[in-house]
Amino acid sequence: MDTNSSRNNCAVIISSFDGFADIWEPFFTLFFRYWPDCPFPVYLITNQKKYRNVRVRSLAIGEDRDWARNTRAALASVPEDYFVWLLDDCFFMKPVDSGHIMRLLEFLKTRHAATIRLFPAPPPDESFPNDLNIGRISKDADNRISLGGGLWNKDSMLALIRDGENPWQTEINGTIRSREFDQEFFCVNAPVFHYPEGGAIIRGKWNHEAIPLLRKEGIRIDFNNRSVDTKRATRSRIDHLRKTAVAQVLKKVPLIGWILRYLYRRSIK
Secondary structure, three states, rough: OHHHHHHHHHHEEEEHHHHHHHHHHHHHHHHHHHHOOOOEEEEEEEEEOOOOOEEEEEEOOOOOOOHHHHHHHHHHOOOOEEEEEEOOOOOOOOOHHHHHHHHHHHHHHOOOOOOOEOOOOOOOOOOOOOOOEEEEEOHHHHOOOOOOOOEEEEEHHHHHHOOOOOOOOOOOOHHHHHOOOOEEEEEEEEOOOOOOOOOOEEEEOOOOOOHHHHHHHOOOOOOOOOOOOOOHHHHHHHHHHHHOHHHHHHOOOOHHHHHHHHHHHHHHH
């Protein structure tokens, strides 16, 4: 494997914007704590602001438009043909194996594949003989496109995105568009990156499940900038309670069962 060639043609790109500047510090604290030997240049997509760290290059793309246009502008300014794509709330919780990333990158390039999803959510739906513990994502698979952690061929992502779309629309519509691609799509069977599933931010608020993890890591959180998604926390607690053995017994009592169902329905609205 030509390691130098791989390094010179791959980058890490963090998708973000100025409105999330308050989470850059915790993100990069954990990024470099758990991937200290990252062999690629690291880019952060911003609007006007810059993250002050010599290891990070801010891609200040200017006025915030839609996600697809922002991404297209950022990719146009990156010389590398391949990249590791991460969202700004994918806070690492375990060490990253650089050697494994390099082997996956070589596989991507050799197969001329579009992408390798690095977090199996959802997992691959086709087996594929290899020694990298990855599977293939079939053309008919739902959620074939995922914008969580992944290795990408830059031309493939550019061909999938459409101006005016947000990330969720791109995942849905891009999945449909990807069925016209001749390139293969792959996914790991076990996470290469370990971060809270769903991310640390939910609808602009802190995911309550990420808070204890961040505190365990010694990360200080400024709740003045964004609050915790308490509704999601309440829903999670109610969901946990309704699955307990005691709740299963109580649900058989007509009035109590009705109350439990009512509370759960209210929590998911």
